[in-house]
Every structure is written in structure tokens, then in C-alpha cells.
Amino acid sequence: MIPELIGLAGIALLLVLLTFGVPIGVSLALVGIGGLALLISPEAALIKSGVVSFETISKYELGVLPLFLLMAHICFAAGASRDFFDVAAKFVGHRRGGLALASIGGCAGFGAISGSSLATVATISSVALPEMRKAGYHPGFAAGALAAGGTLGSLIPPSGALIVFGIIAEQSIGKLFAAAIIPGLSQALFYMIAIAILCAVKPALGPSAQRVPWRDRLPALRKIIDILLLIVFVIGGLMVGWFTPTEAASVGVVAALLLWTLRGGFNRAAFGEALRATLRTTGMIYVVIIGAILFATFISVTGITDVLSGAVTDFHASPIVAIIVMALVLLLLGSFLDGLALMLLTTPIFLPIAVDLGFSPIWFGIFLVRTMEIGFVHPPLGLNVYVIQAMAKDIPLGTIFRGIIPFLVADFLHLGLIIAVPALTLWLPQVTGA
Template sequence: MITTELIGIFGIVLLLALLAGGVPIGIGLLVVGLGGLAVLISPEAALIKGGVVSFEILSKYELGVLPLFLLMAHICFAAGASRDFFDVAAKFVGHRRGGLALASIGGCAGFGAISGSSLATVATISSVALPEMRKAGYHPGFASGALAAGGTLGSLIPPSGALIVFGIIAEQSIGKLFAAAVVPGLSQAVFYLITIVILCAIKPELGPATARVPWRERLPALRKVIDIFALIFFVIGGMMIGWFTPTEAASVGVVVSLVLLAIRGGFKLPAITRALKDTLRTTGMIYVVIIGALVFAAFVGVSGITEALSALVTDLHASPLLAIVVMALVLLLLGSFLDGVALMLLTTPIFLPIAEQLGYSPIWFGIFLVRTMEIGFVHPPLGLNIYVIQGLAKDLSLGTIFRGVIPFLVADFIHLGVIIAVPALTLWLPGIVAG
């Protein structure tokens, strides 16, 4: 007998097959979701659900935060923020062993705070930092591994695009998600810095020290990023302490970034036009993905898969910690062939209700999910960040880059373990903000 759960499982398998075949994630989610609802309920009900979801998303005021933050990021790109972040970090720590690698992590963290994207962060910072490190005699695998890992900071450090999408799908406060991401994001960067220091202490030839830059050159470099950092702290901090709603914060960020662009002398029609085009292109793609994800979530809910998995966990009498570890292993396995957004949208409707039933906060689960998703950006065989770097430095083999990222993967797994074992590290700041 064909049960609704079997239909749901078949739908998930079909979706994975479509994604493996190169079908865009938004289209795959929409097709499988509508098809599944048509089978389980009726074709008319499926079409009505698709129409209702599309209307609700397109008319949702809160979703305006996404294109606004994207526009703020693209305006900051035009203002030259990417080179400035790496340049100031390199001037302060470049004279130490592995200093340029340390600077690349700092640049990724700073740029991630305005880009909200792992791929954008690794592509932009690598284009600046990788030639400098190779010129200084850094081992190619070590240099590219540090950049690949550092790029993942863009997915977690606020304003994270992945957290915005999760907040919309899971109906959670974006402001609380951003607050919850601060400590994990900063501690992730610290783990990478420690990894670099240890590696260069063991094998100094990995990252030779460069000439020390005098203070008279460091301070002018620092002044070049003070305005961008002020923008980030004003927008994100104002949202966390309640000065702005997320949409208002993003709107203020766009206005202030335009002012900074004008002050930096980049307020020109081609730059503004390019920023608007890039924002509209990315926003349109994300809207399709969100609509598809919500339709797919409705199909998963009707199929009863979530309830069946929850009952299975309950019947096994597994501890909440063990259940979360199993989820992490499944996410890491799926992350070996799915991109991060696909992974998040596929698994949120299934895993989030189970995590809530086990007593985990949905805010914590959002951070856990994005952190696990980030690891997929650097572990084989997909490792999208690896392919981005290889595209920038075609003389580097994929094997060289993957080998270089292994120590950082170890740091990733340790950091993920800390997030799982100590949820308070994620939840204490949202608690303070809420209080």
C-alpha cells in the first residue's frame, strides 16, 4: 500500500535527482512541491496553494529586508570595501608568520559583514589576497585553504543572507537570528586564526613573514575602513537594540552606504546602475527559491514525513544531543553534493519541527543549520568555495586546494561541536537583546 509518507520520500528523492541533474533549486522545489500536493490533495488545491504562497511572499513587507541588504552590499562593493578590509589587516599583521593569511581571515570577516554571502566573500577577498600571498612565497595550498575557509564567514556573520531566508521560512525574528550569529561568527574566525598560527608555528615556510609596515602607514589604512565599520555597527547594532526593525535597518544602511559612496568619490551612474542590476538579479532568484521552498514545505507537511521522523526519534528514546549529532551527520552528507541554500531549504521543513520537539530553540537551530551548511562550502566533492578559488587561480589544482583546507575543516568540526554542546553561546546575546 502506498502511504503519504512513501509519496513524501519519493518526492525528496525526485528533488535530489533533479538537483543532481542541474535543475535550479527554486524550480526543483516548486515542481516537486506542486506535484506532490497535486497527488496528495488535488491539482486544484496545489495550484491554489502555489498562488497563495506566491502572493504572500511578493506582498510580504518583512521580505524587503533582503533586497535592501543586498543593495547595501553592492554599493559598498562599488566603494572599494573589499580591498580596504584586506589592506588594513595586512598592514597590521602581515609582518608575522602567516600574517597575510591572518589578514585574509580578517578581510573575509569584515567583508562578510556587508556581503552576507560566502561565495561573494571568497571570490572578492581571494581576488585581492591570493596574488599577494603567492607573491610573498606562501604555500599555494595553505593560502587557498585559508581563503576558502575564511569565505564561509560570509554566510554566518550578520547581515547573513542565509539567516534572512531561514528567518522567513521558519517565521523567526531576523533580528534575533543576527544577534545569535555574532558569537558563533566571531568565534569561527578565531578558530581559523588559531589554526593559522599553529600551522605556521609547526611549518614556518607555509607563510613567511613580510616586511613590517610602519605606523605612519597603518593609521591611514585604518581610517579607510572606519566608515564601513561604523555603517555595519550602526545598522546591525541599531537593529539588535531596537532602534530599527530589520527592514528599517536595511533602508538606513542603503542611504548611509550611498552617502559613503559619494564621500569616497564613487557616486557615478555606471556604479549605481551595476549595483541595482546585481541586486535585482539576485533578489529575483532568491524570491523564486523561497516560493519553491514554502510550497515544498507544505508538501512535506501534508505527507506526514516530519511526524513520522519525530515519532521514530521518540520511539528510539534517543537523547536530544544524539539526535542533533545525527542531523549534523545527515546535513554534512547531503552537503557533499548539494549547495548550501538547497541544503537549508530541503532540510528545514523536516528537521526544524523535530528539533523543536526535542526542546531546541528555533533560533539556535538556525545558527546550527547555517554553520553546518557552511562546512559544505569547503568539503569535497562539491566545495563551492574551492571551485571559486580554482577559477581565480587556474594553475592551482583542486587537489592542492582541498588538501590545504583540511586543517580548517578540522577547526570547523571542533567549532560545530562547541555550538552543539554549548547552546548558550548562541542564545545568550539574543536573550540580552530581547531583555
């Protein structure tokens, strides 16, 4: 049997399994082991699965994932999500669309703690959506801003998606975090510009609220200084080389526990729940990573990436055109795959091709996560949209998806900027030496 055809059949089978709701980790592992059994031997496939499983759960670098997750849960228990939105609302809430701007700021701030798009949109929406509706904001506009803002959690460090990419692509997590800072901040800026333009054209979308005096703004700002210092210390220390990623996450957990205690909200029950939530998520991600490595091994054995890379070379397409085609494929697959499934399916295939075309693996990781984020808001899947609709059942899905359209335009413009100007991603890792 031709290995390349087996590889294509394996990819098709994986898509079928995911479509029928088989968990992504299980799907990846089944296809990977089955493909290796066909190409090499059943005994070799079983031995490889055992070796990969043991190496994954014993890998020191992978400890960064549960530690950053625990830090996020502790900060959430300490009230960080409401504090970020409250501060932003007090500073810009009096402007047209000010609460929507505050939502983007809140999502960016909480994204720097949570590392998850779904966690960010669920947490900030629970605080911001009732406030925007009370202020008379158009429901679709409010929900669209929150759904788009929630995607910031996947890119702004410490990003869970970038950690997983760094592990399966064997790239420096510190460099990925440094590379994500400028794209993450500029992404938030693009959303804010979209909100400002929309509210200038149609003020009824986001009415201005009452101005909060400065004497009330500064006390609110003091409420998030401790969280901001925690973020700067952990991520900054990682970027300048004070800590390895695992050490940075460990320091972050200890500092978050200290912060929670100083805020006076620490209790054993909440801490136990934070530990349980961390273990549940970590266990799921470990299974996914093991499956992804097995699937990547299968794909590499088939030689399908060499065939595709050769096809791109023979076609004489420019690297930019090839990357745009990859982006279109990723957006198409993002219509029915969740972000993690999309990343783990495409990384073993597209990363070698991108490297052969001269692109940095670090840049590709940011490009992949940025493209993956768009899948969180564009139809028909749009997981962020369904999270918001579950919280506000009276807002129809169609209304939310229409509210997303201006932010999708901002997304495509921002993705185009990342493709056209790679230095936007690569400058900071070079300067900091992360």
C-alpha cells in the first residue's frame, strides 16, 4: 500500500471520528496507532504508544501547563475578572461604546491570566453582558464584542494553545509567549477601533454612560495593580530569562496564592475546587497531547508532508500565496472543528511546509493560533457565540453572528497584517532574547 494514500485516508478517518463526536485525544490516538500498525507493524505501534505516553507524562517541560492553569483558577477565585472589567468601565464607560471597549480591555486583562478563549468569554460575559444590556446596548453588538474579545485569551500569554503548540512542535514556550505579546495587543486595538467606528456611524449601538469622577477611578485602578504586577513579573521574568517556563509558572502559582490571601478571600473549599478544575483540564489535555504526538508520528512516517511541500515547490507559488492558502484551509476546517482539534490536526502537516518555505516556526505558531481564534467566532461552529447564547438565551444566534461580522473584518485585517509583516511577531523575541 502507498504510504501517502494511507496518510490521506487517516486524515479523512480522523475528520469522520471528530464529526461523530469521538473525543479529540482518542481520535488522534486511534488514527495514529492504527496507521502505524499498517505502515510498520502492530507490535511497533503498541510499543510507540507506550513510549510516547510515558515520555509525555514524565516530561518536565509539560509541568508548565497545569501550573499556569492553577494560577488562572486562583486569580479567578480572587475576583480578577470583575476587577478588570470594572476598572476599564470606569475609565472609558462614559464614551460611546465605552462598555464594549471596557469588555475588550477586560478580556485582554483576564486573557493574560486564563490562557483560554472559552474561559475568558464565559467569565467576562457574566460580568459585562448584563451591564451593557442595562445601559441600552444593542444585544447583537454587545454579544459580538464579547465573543470577539474572548478570543484574546487564546493568544495573550500565558496562552494554553501556545503551550500545547510549543510542546508538539518542540519550540521554546518563552519565545512563543514573547512573540504573542504585540499581536495580542494589536488584536485588542483592532477590536477597539472597530467598536469606535461602529459607534461613530450608529451611536444607538452603544450609548454613552455617565462619566465616573477621577476620585472613583483611582481606587478602582488600585484593585488590579496586584494582578498586573503578578502578570508582568511572571511573563516578564520568563522573557528576560529570570525563569524557565516551568519555574515562571511555579512562581506564578505561589504569587497568586499570596495575592489571594492578602485580598482576604482565601478558603480551603475554593482552593480545593481550583485544584480539581486544574486536574480535570490537565488530564484532558495530556490525553490530547499523547494522541497528537502519535498522530504526528504517523503523518511523518507516511511522507505526506514531503509530498505536499514538493507540490508547493513544483507549483512555484510564492511563500505568501502558500500561507494564504493555508489560512483559507484553516478557516474552512475551523467551520466544524474546535480550535485544539484544528491545531493538532494541521500542525504536523503545515509546519514542515511553512519551515521549508522559509517561515519561522515561532511565527507559524502565532499565525496558527491567530487563525484558530477566528474559528471561535465564525459560523457555523463559533464556540464563543454558543457560550454567550447559553448565558443570554433571549438573544438569537443569528443576532449574535450578525453582531460578529464587523469584528470578523477586523480579524481578517489583523491576520493579513501578521502575514504581511512577520516582524510584528518576531521582533520582541529577538530583542528580549527569550
